[in-house]
Amino acid sequence: MNVSEYMQTLGQQARQAARHIAAASSGVKNQALLEIAKALDETRDYLIAENSKDLIAGKEKGLDDAMVDRLALTHAGIDGMIEGLRQVAALPDPCGETTDLKYMPSGIQVGKMRVPLGVIGIIYESRPNVTIDAASLCLKSGNATILRGGSEAIHSNQAVAKCIEVGLAKVGLPAATVQVVKTTDRAAVGELITMPDYVDVIVPRGGKSLIERISRDASVTVIKHLDGICHVYLDDEADLDKAYDIAINAKTHRYGVCNAMETLLVHQGIAAQILPRLAQGYGEKGVELRGCAQTQNIIQCKSATEEDWATEYLAPILSIKVVADIDEAMTHIAHFSSAHSESIVTQNYSTGRRFITEVDSSSVMINASTRFADGFEYGLGAEIGISTDKIHARGPVGLEGLTSQKWIVLGDGHIRQ
Amino acid sequence: MNVSEYMQTLGQQARQAARHIAAASSGVKNQALLEIAKALDETRDYLIAENSKDLIAGKEKGLDDAMVDRLALTHAGIDGMIEGLRQVAALPDPCGETTDLKYMPSGIQVGKMRVPLGVIGIIYESRPNVTIDAASLCLKSGNATILRGGSEAIHSNQAVAKCIEVGLAKVGLPAATVQVVKTTDRAAVGELITMPDYVDVIVPRGGKSLIERISRDASVTVIKHLDGICHVYLDDEADLDKAYDIAINAKTHRYGVCNAMETLLVHQGIAAQILPRLAQGYGEKGVELRGCAQTQNIIQCKSATEEDWATEYLAPILSIKVVADIDEAMTHIAHFSSAHSESIVTQNYSTGRRFITEVDSSSVMINASTRFADGFEYGLGAEIGISTDKIHARGPVGLEGLTSQKWIVLGDGHIRQ
Numbered sequence: 001m002n003v004s005e006y007m008q009t010l011g012q013q014a015r016q017a018a019r020h021i022a023a024a025s026s027g028v029k030n031q032a033l034l035e036i037a038k039a040l041d042e043t044r045d046y047l048i049a050e051n052s053k054d055l056i057a058g059k060e061k062g063l064d065d066a067m068v069d070r071l072a073l074t075h076a077g078i079d080g081m082i083e084g085l086r087q088v089a090a091l092p093d094p095c096g097e098t099t100d101l102k103y104m105p106s107g108i109q110v111g112k113m114r115v116p117l118g119v120i121g122i123i124y125e126s127r128p129n130v131t132i133d134a135a136s137l138c139l140k141s142g143n144a145t146i147l148r149g150g151s152e153a154i155h156s157n158q159a160v161a162k163c164i165e166v167g168l169a170k171v172g173l174p175a176a177t178v179q180v181v182k183t184t185d186r187a188a189v190g191e192l193i194t195m196p197d198y199v200d201v202i203v204p205r206g207g208k209s210l211i212e213r214i215s216r217d218a219s220v221t222v223i224k225h226l227d228g229i230c231h232v233y234l235d236d237e238a239d240l241d242k243a244y245d246i247a248i249n250a251k252t253h254r255y256g257v258c259n260a261m262e263t264l265l266v267h268q269g270i271a272a273q274i275l276p277r278l279a280q281g282y283g284e285k286g287v288e289l290r291g292c293a294q295t296q297n298i299i300q301c302k303s304a305t306e307e308d309w310a311t312e313y314l315a316p317i318l319s320i321k322v323v324a325d326i327d328e329a330m331t332h333i334a335h336f337s338s339a340h341s342e343s344i345v346t347q348n349y350s351t352g353r354r355f356i357t358e359v360d361s362s363s364v365m366i367n368a369s370t371r372f373a374d375g376f377e378y379g380l381g382a383e384i385g386i387s388t389d390k391i392h393a394r395g396p397v398g399l400e401g402l403t404s405q406k407w408i409v410l411g412d413g414h415i416r417q
Numbered sequence: 418m419n420v421s422e423y424m425q426t427l428g429q430q431a432r433q434a435a436r437h438i439a440a441a442s443s444g445v446k447n448q449a450l451l452e453i454a455k456a457l458d459e460t461r462d463y464l465i466a467e468n469s470k471d472l473i474a475g476k477e478k479g480l481d482d483a484m485v486d487r488l489a490l491t492h493a494g495i496d497g498m499i500e501g502l503r504q505v506a507a508l509p510d511p512c513g514e515t516t517d518l519k520y521m522p523s524g525i526q527v528g529k530m531r532v533p534l535g536v537i538g539i540i541y542e543s544r545p546n547v548t549i550d551a552a553s554l555c556l557k558s559g560n561a562t563i564l565r566g567g568s569e570a571i572h573s574n575q576a577v578a579k580c581i582e583v584g585l586a587k588v589g590l591p592a593a594t595v596q597v598v599k600t601t602d603r604a605a606v607g608e609l610i611t612m613p614d615y616v617d618v619i620v621p622r623g624g625k626s627l628i629e630r631i632s633r634d635a636s637v638t639v640i641k642h643l644d645g646i647c648h649v650y651l652d653d654e655a656d657l658d659k660a661y662d663i664a665i666n667a668k669t670h671r672y673g674v675c676n677a678m679e680t681l682l683v684h685q686g687i688a689a690q691i692l693p694r695l696a697q698g699y700g701e702k703g704v705e706l707r708g709c710a711q712t713q714n715i716i717q718c719k720s721a722t723e724e725d726w727a728t729e730y731l732a733p734i735l736s737i738k739v740v741a742d743i744d745e746a747m748t749h750i751a752h753f754s755s756a757h758s759e760s761i762v763t764q765n766y767s768t769g770r771r772f773i774t775e776v777d778s779s780s781v782m783i784n785a786s787t788r789f790a791d792g793f794e795y796g797l798g799a800e801i802g803i804s805t806d807k808i809h810a811r812g813p814v815g816l817e818g819l820t821s822q823k824w825i826v827l828g829d830g831h832i833r834q
Contacts (some may be wrong), residue, residue: 019751023775083556096774100798108785110795115777117807202808221638221808240828249832334436343826356438356825357513360532368525368828377833378527378824379519390534390617390821391638392809404807408773409760411785413659415666416794 003183007051007191008145011198014119014175018144021177022116026093028171033136036167037085040132043163044078050159051128073156081132081160084382088136091381094399095142098408108414112405118140118200120402121192123148123214125206128156133163134203135178137384141402144177146199148192150206151184158182178364190335193218201392203384216249223346223397225362225388227312227338228258230370233329233355235346236269240277242367243270243345247278249369250343252285256314258386259373263309263319265329268294270321275299286361287316294322309336326351330358337361339388341373362388362395420600424608427563428615430593431536435561438594438711439533439627445588450553453584454502457549460580461495467576468545470610475569488543490573498549498577501799505553508798511564511816515825523834526827531820535617538609540631542623545573551620552581552684554801558819559592563616565609567623571675575599594737610635618819619807620801640781640814642805644755645675646728647787650772652763653686657694659784662688662710664695666786667760669702673731675803676758676780676790680726680736685711688739692716704733711739726753743768747775754778756805758790758812779805779812790831 001009021029039046051073058068101111120143122134129149138145149157161180168177181188193202193214202222205216215222231248234243250261266275271294279299282289288303290308301320308319309332316358323329327342333342343365344355352366363373374395375383380398387393393401418426427556438446455608457464468490475485511531537560539551548564555562566574578597585594589710598605610619610631619639632639649667651660667678683692688711696716699706706718707725718737725736726749743761748758761772762784769783780790790813792800797815804810810818 019775019777022777104794104796106789106794110789110790114771118777129713157801202509239830245832246828253833260457356530358436360439360535361823363824363826364530365826366828367830369832371521371833372525372527372823372826372828372831377521377523377525379521394821395824399710401762404811406778407790407812409780409785409789411783411789413656413662414785414789415662416670416786416788 001186003185003189006183007188007195008198010181011119011181011195014144014146014179016197017174017176018116019272020120020174021139021144022095023143024141024173028173029093029140030089032139032167032171033089035170036132036136036164037082039163039166040078040082040160043159044075047073047078047156047307049161050155053155054143054153061152063152067152071156072126073128077129081129084133085136088140089381091140091399093140094403100181106414109410111408113408114400115406116405117138117145117402117404119146119149119198121146121199121202123189123192123204123206125150125210126153128153128160130205131157131160131180133382134384137382137399137400139178141399143402146179146181146192146374148181148188150366154184156326161182189214190217193220196220205385206413221392221403223385223387223393225258225338225340225386228260228340229262229310229312229336229338230259230340231263231264231265231333231337231342232261232370233326233333233342233344234267234270234274235326235344235348235351237348237351238270238345239347240270240274242309243274244277244281246343246345246367246369248281248285250371251282251287251318252316253369253371255316256362257371259370260314261364262311262313263321263336265321265323267329267330268322268324271295272298275320282318287315287318289318289320291320292322295320312338326354330355333359333361339369340386341365343368343370362386365401420602420604421608423600424605424612427598428536428612431561431563431596434591434593435533435535437591438556438561439512439559441559441590445590446510446557446559447506449556449584449588450502450506451588452587453549454499454555454685456493456580456583457499460576461492463578464490464495464573467572470572471570478569484543484569486791488545488570488573490545494546497571498546501550502553505557507685507798508557508816510557511820523826523831525831528825529822530825532819532823534819534821536561536563536615537564537819538565538616538619540619540621540623542567542608542610542625542627543570543739545570545577547622548574548577548597550799551801554799554816555819556595556818557770558582560653560819563596563597563598563609565605566729569603593648595670596668606631607634611635613637623804636677638809639820640674640802640804640806640810642755642757642803645677645757646679646753647676647751647757648680648682648754648759649678649683649787650693650743650750650759651684651687652743652761652765652768653684654765654768655687655762656764657687657691660691661694661698663762663784663786665698665759667788668699668704668735669733670786670788672733674788676787677731677736679728679730680738680753680789683737683739685739685741688712689715692737699735702733704735706735706737708737709739713723729755742772745773750776750778757803758782760785760787779803
C-alpha cells in the first residue's frame with residue numbers, strides 16, 4: 001500500500017469511527033480516558049524503552065540538545081500524561097449542550113446543540129506527550145482523530161498509540177477513533193491536509209515554518225497561530241507600579257512562549273518616569289532592550305529597526321517604542337501585531353474602554369499581563385492550541401473549539417404556513 | 418489599471434475601512450442603513466431606468482425568462498429593499514456583546530466580546546436586491562464588504578451602489594465600507610477569493626456550479642451551502658396526521674428552495690398505512706413519486722435509482738424509501754444527506770432523542786417541517802445564507818455568523834505567578 005492509499009484508508013476508517021464516538025456517552029468517553037491512563041501507567045517500562053530508541057536515533061542523526069530534551073519521555077513525563085488524561089476526563093462534556101432554546105411565533109422551539117466536528121487531524125513535532133494531549137481533547141469532544149507526529153518520535157508515539165488502543169478496546173470504542181500514523185514518509189502530511197472528505201479540521205503544532213506550509217497547502221480549515229507578537233501599552237494615566245509589574249512580568253515570566261510581550265509601547269507623557277525604572281528591572285533579568293529614537297533619548301539601549309517591530313523574539317529581547325497617544329499605540333498594534341494578545345495599562349476608564357473595543361486581537365486585556373492568554377488561565381481546563389485567526393475558534397482553543405453547533409427544532413406537527 | 422491591481426486596491430481600501438466600521442457605534446450604523454433606504458426611495462426612477470438597461474441587454478443576450486424575471490427591479494422590489502434595510506436597522510447590534518465574564522482563580526475576569534470579522538466578500542448572481550441585503554447585514558455586523566454581482570446586473574448594481582455611497586457619506590463612514598465591483602471581468606472573482614490579506618470570508622450566493630468553483634479555488638474561508646438534500650423520516654410510532662401534514666408541507670410548500678424535502682423515509686411498520694394516503698395527497702399537488710421496491714409494492718410510482726437518493730430536485734419530484742428502522746433511516750441520511758435539514762416524525766421520546774442527537778445536519782427537527790430551516794423562522798431577523806459546513810457558521814447564518822468573538826481580560830495590575 002502506498003502512502004496515499006494508506007492515508008485514504010485511515011481517513012475512511014476515521015470517518016466511520018466518527019459516527020460512533022459522536023454518539024458515545026460522556027461516561028464511556030471518560031472511562032476510555034481513564035483506561036488509557038491506566039494503560040500508560042502499566043506500560044511505563046515499554047514506553048521508556050521505545051522512547052530510548054528514538055533518543056539514540058536522534059543523537060545519531062545529530063539532533064541538538066534542545067530537540068533531544070523535548071523528545072525524552074521520563075517517568076515525570078508519563079505522570080504528566082496520566083494527570084492530563086484524568087483532568088480531561090473530569091471536564092464537563094461539551095457535546096449535547098443545548099442553549100438558547102426558545103419558542104418562535106410559529107410555535108416551534110428553536111435552539112442550538114453542541115456537537116463534534118467529526119475528524120480532526122493533528123500534525124506535530126517531537127514531543128510525544130502531544131499524542132496524549134491532543135487525542136484526549138479530541139476524544140472528549142466526540143471527534144475521531146488522526147495524529148501525525150514527527151518521524152524522530154516514531155517509536156515513542158507508536159508505543160503511546162498502543163496504550164490508546166488498549167483503552168479504547170476496554171470500553172468498546174472503535175480502534176479508529178484515534179489513529180496514530182505509522183509511516184514516517186513526509187508525503188503522509190500532504191495527504192492528511194488534502195482529504196476534505198475524511199478530515200474536517202487540521203490542528204498543526206510546531207514551528208512557524210511547519211505551520212505556514214500546512215496553512216498554504218491545506219484544503220480544509222486549519223486552526224493555528226503563527227506568531228505571538230504581543231504588545232503592552234503603558235498609557236499616560238497608568239498606575240506606575242502596575243505598569244512596572246505588568247511590563248516586567250509579560251516579558252520575563254517566560255521567554256520562549258507565544259504570549260510573552262515582544263514590544264512595549266509607552267505614552268510619551270510617562271516615558272521619562274517609567275523607562276529608567278524598567279530599564280533597571282530588565283537589566284537585572286538580562287533582557288536586551290532595543291528602542292526607538294525617543295526611547296534612546298531616555299535610556300541607553302540598542303536602536304530598534306523596522307524589523308524589530310515585526311519580530312517574535314521568543315528570547316530575552318524587548319523592543320520599546322514611545323508613542324504620542326493611544327491612537328498611535330493602536331495603529332502600531334494594528335500594523336505589527338500578530339493578533340495574539342495585547343494589554344493596556346491605564347486607570348482611565350474611557351481609554352481602557354476604547355482599547356478593549358477597538359484592538360482586534362484574539363485576547364485584549366486591561367491591567368493584566370499578556371502571560372494570562374492561556375487555556376488554563378481562562379478556565380478552559382485544557383487547550384489544544386491558540387488561534388490567531390478569527391474564523392471558528394479564536395484565542396485559546398479548548399474543548400468548545402473542537403465542536404460545532406447544530407440547530408435543533410422541536411415541533412409537535414408544525415408546518416410552514 | 419488591470420483587474421488584479423483594481424481588486425487589490427479595493428481590498429486595501431476595504432481593510433482600512435474595516436477599522437472604521439468596526440469602531441462605529443450602533444447608532445451610526447443604523448443611521449447609515451436608514452440613509453441608504455432614503456436614498457433608494459429618492460432615486461426610484463433612476464434605479465428603474467438603470468435596471469431597464471440590464472433587462473434590455475439581458476433579452477438581447479438571450480437570457481431565459483426566469484433569469485430576466487430575477488433581474489427585474491420593480492417598485493415593489495425597491496419597497497422590499499427599503500423594508501429590509503429598516504428591519505436590519507431595528508435588529509440588535511451583535512458587536513460588543515460581552516458574555517461569560519467570570520472571575521478566575523488568579524483574580525482576572527475573563528469573558529468574550531463579539532466583534533466583526535473584518536472584510537467580507539460577497540459573490541452573487543443576477544438579483545440586484547442581494548446588493549442591499551448583503552451590504553446591510555455586513556454593515557450592521559461592523560464589517561467592510563466587497564460585493565461582486567453578476568455582469569448581467571451591472572447597471573442595476575452600480576445604481577444601488579450609488580445609493581449606498583450617499584447613505585455612508587451622510588453619516589461620515591468611509592465610502593470603502595461597502596464597495597461594489599465596477600468591472601464585469603470574470604477575473605475579478607478569482608482575485609477576490611485569493612486575497613487573504615484583504616478579505617476574511619467569502620459568501621457566495623448562486624447556483625451550485627458557481628459555489629463549487631469558488632470553494633475549490635478560494636484561499637479564504639467560504640460560508641456556503643451546495644445542496645439541500647433534506648429528509649423526513651416517518652417513524653412507526655409517528656402520529657399519522659402529523660406525519661401526513663409534515664410530509665406534504667416539507668415537499669409542496671415551495672419546490673425551488675433548499676429546505677424542501679427531497680427524500681421521504683418511511684418505517685416499514687407504517688408504510689402500508691401512510692403511503693397510499695400520501696400518494697393521493699402528492700398526486701393532487703402534481704408531485705412525481707419515485708420509490709424503492711417496497712414502496713412500489715404499496716403504491717404505484719416510478720422506480721427510484723441510486724442517483725435519486727443523491728439528487729436535489731428543486732422540483733415537484735420526491736423519492737421515497739421504506740426502511741426497517743431508525744438505524745437504517747439514519748444510515749441513509751448519513752450517506753445521502755447534504756447535511757442541511759432532516760426531520761423525524763415520532764411520538765416516541767427515546768426515538769426522537771436519538772435522532773436529534775445522532776443526525777449530523779445543520780438543522781435536526783422533531784415533528785416539524787424542514788421548511789422551517791430559515792433565518793427568519795429561527796428568529797435571526799435576517800440571513801445571509803445557509804451553511805452546510807460545520808466550521809464557524811452552521812445552518813441559517815444571520816448577523817452572528819458574520820462576527821467572531823475575542824477574549825477580554827480585565828485585571829487590576831495582575832501578573833502571572
